Amino acid sequence: MRIAVCIKQAVDEAELKFDHAGNAILSNAQTKLSTFDKNAVEEALRIKTLKGGEVIAFSAGNNESKKGLKEALAMGADRAVHIITETYERSSLTVSKLLSKAIEKYKPFDLILFSEGSSDIYTSLVPGQVSTMLGLPFIPFARKIEVHDKDVKVSQTLEEKTVIISSPLPAAISVVSEINQPRYPTLVQIMQAARKQIDEIREDSLGVEPKGYRVEYIRAQSVERKKVIFEGPPEETARKLLDALKREGVVK
Amino acid sequence: MRVAIFAENEKDLAELASAASIFAGREEMIEVSIAGEEKNISCCGRKVVYKLKGKQELNPEAISNVLRHVGEKYGISVFLLSTSKLCRAVASILSILTDTECITDAFDLSIEGKDVLASRGVFAGKATARLRCSIPCILTIKQGKYNPAEKVPCEVIYEDFTPPTKLNIVEVSEPQKASVDLKSARIIVSVGRGLKRKDDISMVEELAKALGAALGCSRPISSDLGWLPEEHHIGLTGVSVKPDLYIAIGISGQLQHLAGIKDSKIIAAINTDKSAPIFQACDYGVVGDMYKVVPELVKLLKSS
Numbered sequence: 347m348r349i350a351v352c353i354k355q356a357v358d359e360a361e362l363k364f365d366h367a368g369n370a371i372l373s374n375a376q377t378k379l380s381t382f383d384k385n386a387v388e389e390a391l392r393i394k395t396l397k398g399g400e401v402i403a404f405s406a407g408n409n410e411s412k413k414g415l416k417e418a419l420a421m422g423a424d425r426a427v428h429i430i431t432e433t434y435e436r437s438s439l440t441v442s443k444l445l446s447k448a449i450e451k452y453k454p455f456d457l458i459l460f461s462e463g464s465s466d467i468y469t470s471l472v473p474g475q476v477s478t479m480l481g482l483p484f485i486p487f488a489r490k491i492e493v494h495d496k497d498v499k500v501s502q503t504l505e506e507k508t509v510i511i512s513s514p515l516p517a518a519i520s521v522v523s524e525i526n527q528p529r530y531p532t533l534v535q536i537m538q539a540a541r542k543q544i545d546e547i548r549e550d551s552l553g554v555e556p557k558g559y560r561v562e563y564i565r566a567q568s569v570e571r572k573k574v575i576f577e578g579p580p581e582e583t584a585r586k587l588l589d590a591l592k593r594e595g596v597v598k
Numbered sequence: 599m600r601v602a603i604f605a606e607n608e609k610d611l612a613e614l615a616s617a618a619s620i621f622a623g624r625e626e627m628i629e630v631s632i633a634g635e636e637k638n639i640s641c642c643g644r645k646v647v648y649k650l651k652g653k654q655e656l657n658p659e660a661i662s663n664v665l666r667h668v669g670e671k672y673g674i675s676v677f678l679l680s681t682s683k684l685c686r687a688v689a690s691i692l693s694i695l696t697d698t699e700c701i702t703d704a705f706d707l708s709i710e711g712k713d714v715l716a717s718r719g720v721f722a723g724k725a726t727a728r729l730r731c732s733i734p735c736i737l738t739i740k741q742g743k744y745n746p747a748e749k750v751p752c753e754v755i756y757e758d759f760t761p762p763t764k765l766n767i768v769e770v771s772e773p774q775k776a777s778v779d780l781k782s783a784r785i786i787v788s789v790g791r792g793l794k795r796k797d798d799i800s801m802v803e804e805l806a807k808a809l810g811a812a813l814g815c816s817r818p819i820s821s822d823l824g825w826l827p828e829e830h831h832i833g834l835t836g837v838s839v840k841p842d843l844y845i846a847i848g849i850s851g852q853l854q855h856l857a858g859i860k861d862s863k864i865i866a867a868i869n870t871d872k873s874a875p876i877f878q879a880c881d882y883g884v885v886g887d888m889y890k891v892v893p894e895l896v897k898l899l900k901s902s
Contacts, residue, residue: 357721359721359722359724359853360853362721362724362725364725370721370725381854382835437699438700439693439699439700442694462835465722465834465854466720466721466722467720467721467727468703468720468722468834469700469701469702469703470686470687470690470702471686471689471690471693471700471702472690473690474658474686474687474689474690474691474693474694475690475691475693475694477691478662478690478691478694478695479694483659483763483764483765484658484659484687484690484691485765486658486683486686486687487683487687499768503828504656504682504683504684505682505683507656507770507771507772508770508771509653509656509767509769509770509771510767510768510769510770511657511765511766511767511768512765512766512768513764513765513766514764517764522835523821523835524821524828527822557699558699558700558731559699559700559701559729559730559731560729560730560731561727561728561729561730562715562727562728562729562730563727563728564720564721564725564726564727564728565725565726565728566724566725567719567723567724567725567726567860569860571865571878571879571880571881572880572881572882573877573878573880573881573883574881574882574883575872575877575882575883575884575885576882576883576884576885577872577884577885577886578886580886580887580890580891580894581894583884583885583886583891583894584884584891584894584895584897584898585894585898586884587866587868587882587884587891587895588895588898588899590866590882591843591864591866591882594843594864594881596785596842596843596863596864597785597809597843
């Protein structure tokens with residue numbers, strides 16, 4: 347079974363800084379492997395353990411993306427492909443086109459896995475877009491995946507329903523973070539990963555015209571909270587809190 | 599310009615029609631239904647009705663192909679969809695089928711020449727991005743941002759079209775009748791990793807009861823520990839809420855959680871750790887042991 351897993355080196359939202367005008371500082375921002383992507387890598391590895399085969403991680407982005415790919419390799423992916431873009435800011439549509447063109451070069455695959463959305467921008471568009479460009483059936487928001495020889499059965503959680511969907515292979519699936527607990531690579535695995543192969547593809551070699559939304563600006567969300575803090579014995583702080591909430595008119 | 603709207607429920611449809619009014623008048627709006635049969639009343643001038651057989655009404659591939667059919671037949675410039683999980687998937691597939699740009703979770707729409715400008719929350723709600731894309735386009739509209747439009751009599755057109763799909767919907771389990779309605783709750787009491795044992799949820803429930811509040815939780819409590827069903831999970835990957843009062847108990851305040859509560863009117867927090875990020879994101883905070891403060895609150899509420 348050949349499995350492709352698409353990951354993103356995301357800007358670390360917890361470390362994101364803003365300039366004086368409130369604009370997000372994205373150049374040289376700290377990055378991390380998108381939180382939920384670890385679940386996608388884990389699921390690929392789980393399926394490989396059951397069915398054998400190979401897991402190849404794909405990521406489109408600037409040089410930071412190498413870090414995420416190395417993490418996927420340390421977790422157990424066999425190979426990695428880096429589609430090098432000049433900047434971090436690429437629309438979902440452009441990223442999807444880059445990923446699908448790169449995946450085409452490494453065909454055939456039985457499964458393409460994604461997470462439900464990236465932890466920084468969370469458009470959740472890339473999985474469906476890549477699948478459709480590759481002409482594959484797409485099952486979003488998988489909570490459980492059962493792989494058979496010719497088809498796959500997926501349990502999917504929507505807001506208020508659980509849906510069981512089956513699809514012939516090859517297929518593309520996005521997974522929710524509840525599907526598994528991602529493993530932590532050991533130090534030895536991290537060192538071994540350094541020796542694994544990362545193929546490089548330049549974005550301009552794929553013939554993709556940048557398209558899709560353009561960013562006008564990204565500004566700090568300005569919700570000012572009062573931040574009144576009470577400290578002291580519980581009976582005192584409880585009373586102060588309750589009085590404050592009554593004054594606000596939110597507790598009667 | 600002609601607009602088509604699609605959502606899984608009436609409330610979302612009414613909000614979409616309201617958002618659509620910047621692109622077109624009512625007579626140029628089309629509501630797409632996959633229910634097979636429909637009454638002649640809508641927020642749009644026309645209702646185009648398809649019948650998806652079996653359980654295909656939950657198949658994103660089938661719905662995307664229906665919308666492409668609508669797009670080609672009626673010359674649609676803008677598709678507006680809700681931000682439900684199903685609609686997000688539909689939007690992503692449709693954007694490739696029709697080779698159009700797409701923005702999810704959009705609000706504050708405006709038109710500038712041949713472009714649409716839309717805002718959306720990014721970086722777990724820490725920032726807002728203003729995005730521009732050219733028309734034709736697909737937008738999924740953030741819930742609760744537009745006042746629902748009114749329904750009036752409309753024209754109904756039935757279409758006979760079976761969308762192609764490789765997916766087979768095997769089984770649908772209906773809601774384990776949601777025991778909690780966080781979206782419309784006026785007060786929410788929510789618990790996080792500060793909780794030591796599953797049994798201690800009863801203590802937090804008692805506070806919720808005294809306040810007439812709904813019970814929520816952060817991700818570890820539902821997803822990792824399974825101490826509460828997932829419908830209680832508030833945050834980026836769970837439910838987004840906007841109560842008058844949100845009380846975070848033993849919740850450190852990870853950005854993913856804060857993203858789901860930022861529209862609350864008042865946020866209160868109880869946490870032992872004074873340096874917890876929740877104290878930077880609340881209106882009123884108590885630094886203290888939830889196991890001592892919560893019973894005190896219950897006592898005070900019961901005596902008043």
